[in-house]
Amino acid sequence: MTMNKAPQTSIHSQRLHRRIEELAQIGKIGETGVCRLALSKEDRAGVELVMSWMEEAGMSARIDPFGNLIGVLQGRNPEAPVLMLGSHVDSQPYGGRFDGAIGVLGAIEAVQTMKENGFVPAMNIEAVAFCDEEGCRFNKGLFGARGMTGKLEEGELERADKNGITRRQALLAFGCDPAAFEGYTFEEGRIAAFLELHIEQGPVLEALGAPVGIVTGISGPLWWTVEMTGFAGHAGSVPMPMRRDALVGCAKVIVALDELARREPGAPTVGTVGSLTVFPDSRNIIPEKVSFTVDLRDIELGRRDERERELRSVIDKACAEHGLRYTIREDTNSEPRYCSEWLKDVLRSEAAALGLTPPELMSGPFHDSLTMSYVCDYGMIFVRCKDGISHNPEEYASPEDISLGAELLYRAALSIASGKGDG
């Protein structure tokens, strides 16, 4: 895709970038990094700042019991199914400034531009910052989106973080009341469509020289927590044949997962062990217990299922070999979810009006959209990011590219909310 000159944008780019910068100051690590763990003090401060911008944009804003921040722009028919825009503002412990943030601030910018231009949408528009998209703190993501759409599972409030703080305690400290979950039901059909702007978090758009892309679907992840148990002993005295070393068993699984994910060259399969806890964690004690996470993804569910079966047999074999017991807890298991055709059409034609022909691509990472896909039509816009780096303080997307993405979000929302297609 080539572009001779930057197209005129209707949104207020400077305001958008000022807000991105300002939000990045909260929980700032190093020069460019961010740590705003879900339901932390930093997260709360971020949410409050974003809330003030929602009000400035002409929305009424509130935080729901699940910790979601929701801003509402009144439409001509408040009874009609709403158009929802948004993403998240929580981050990884070692995260960047743009992941999630541009989707929330882009949504606010879109609404504020409408308001300033005197546009009244056909239906209410809701701009949302979903709670705990990342899932790193309680080992299960998309909490706010699943809460809002009535998809929470048994025991979620009892999940604890590394410091033993449960989700229930964290929600209470955040100012939310988990008691309000009782009796909450999602009103089917209340959301007409959901649009999310997000950085790509991968290298595809950059390789194609394209500032923005249209997402075709999201390949859902399989998340496990695996626990292997052997027997502790003195590192200096227990002879090798007598050992039941849980960490050695675990090491074999880590290597095997990497090999399984690489097996088919060119396939988008990815496998990661990103978190490991060793007990008793001492240099001269044989590791007795190891708990680690598994993240396995593929756009083709059949291939992912096959890799999953193989990984299970690797775990079984490694444990037999080293005299270990094991448990596998499945934390998340999502199938691929595809974006709706009519929203892709809207995005294509609005992009064309901007002089763009965005490439279309699948998303390996999951997003709030994954959850929303179960209750409404959804569409996603990706913004090019440098070297595909994300979940890292070095994450970078240029202001020009972000502005283009936000402009496309604005124009698509304007088209949907003008109500031309009613009837």
Ligand SMILES: [Zn+2]
């Ligand atoms: Zn994100």
